[in-house]
Amino acid sequence: MKYFLTALHAEGLKIRKSKVIWITMAAFTIAPLMAGFFMFVLKSPELAKNSGLLGAKAQIAGEASWPSYLSLHAQIISVGGILIFGFITSWIFGREYADKTAKDLLALPYSRLIIVVAKFIAAFITNFILSAYIVSLGLLIGLIIGLPQWSSTILTQGLYVLVIVTILTIALCTPVAFFASYSGGYLAPLGFVIFTLVLSQIIAAAGFGNYFPWSIPAIYSGITEGESAIGWNSLFIIFVTSLVGFFSTLYWWLFTDQH
Template identity: 70%
Template sequence: MSYFFPALQAEWLKVRKSKVIRITAVVFTIAPLMAGFFMIVLINPEFANSSGLLRAKTQFAGEADWASYLRLHAQIIAVGGILVFGFVTSWIFGREYADRTAKDLLALPYSRGVIVIAKFIVSFITNILLSAYVVTLGIIIGWIIGLPQWSSAIFVHGLSILLVVTFITISLSTPVAFIASYGGGYLAPLGFVILTVVLSQIVAVTGFGDYFPWAIPAIFSGLTEGDGVLSFNSLFIIIITSLLGIFSTLFWWIFADQH
């Protein structure tokens, strides 16, 4: 345990000093800005009269009110979060191989498992902070726009869905850590993340989204057809997927030959 906190501090320092995470936050800023833009179009339909395509694209956002606005943010995190959270996780684990610093970590006088757990915790904290930043910015934009039908009950309900979607989406990024460790870099995990996003759309259309982990957040957020309820089977699949990612990464770092 005496080695854990120094390892955690070192991993957090890497994230805090990284320009990659800052750039990721800037790119993720596009999400609430686009959500706000959609609400503006819905509030002012004449704004999009010159473009029927623009009007059609904003219809999926629902009505111009706080309930639809918060639900839209949950949908953004359900889909965009798979990409962003997966990218952050792949960077935290894959950078050691890309920068050729993995051998330095393995030479440290403590268990490799301590390194992996510290990386997972920092990855979780980083992704939570990114989500909090996006949601907070989105709420500020909503107030600036002047969205109607605000109430504490609507806000609490929308925020609870946002929290659930955020946590389950972040938990699904753990297999990315294993792919980054096994592949020894960024390309393999990024390819895996893109593949999961594509497959989740295909599987959801076929009606089997409840059984594909990376499609479940979108279903729960209401992006795809479904009852919007996180069933026991879906929750079980997410937990198993997350645990497999954690333990497979631990196994690889502890037992695999590292060259």
């Protein structure tokens, strides 16, 4: 347990002192700002009318209300999270090869399982905090705008969906860690992230999103009109995908110096 806490603390220091995380957080801040701006446009009919194309784009966000606004944030996390969370995970694992520190970790006098688990937990905590930051900023913007239909029930339901979407999206980042470890860098995992993001949109549009792991969080967020519920089979698919990514990464780290 002592070694694990030490490894987790070390990962936390790497993340906190890196500019990459802070730049990523700043970039993701654009999402709630745009969501708030769309709601502001929808709330002002004259502005929506005069803004032309912008007003038409804002209609995608639905109506100017708290249920619609929270749903929009869930959709942002389900789609944008694949890219952002995947990037953070690829950085946490891939940086060891880019910085030439992987050999030092492999030489440590304790199980490599500890290193892998510490990195996954650090990635989960970082991604979840980032999601919480985006949602908190979004709530503040919504209060400033003065969106209608505010209630504790709507807020609770909205936050519940946001938490589930966040957990599902983060769980799908384990294969990214494997590609970062296997390739020894950032390009392969980022290519995988972009590939899954594009493919998830195509498969969801074709009506088979419930069977493709990276489409399921978006479906649950309500991005597909008329569909928001996901069955146990979809949750099982995400669970298996996450386990495959985890154990593949663990296997690579356990036997990497034999390849």
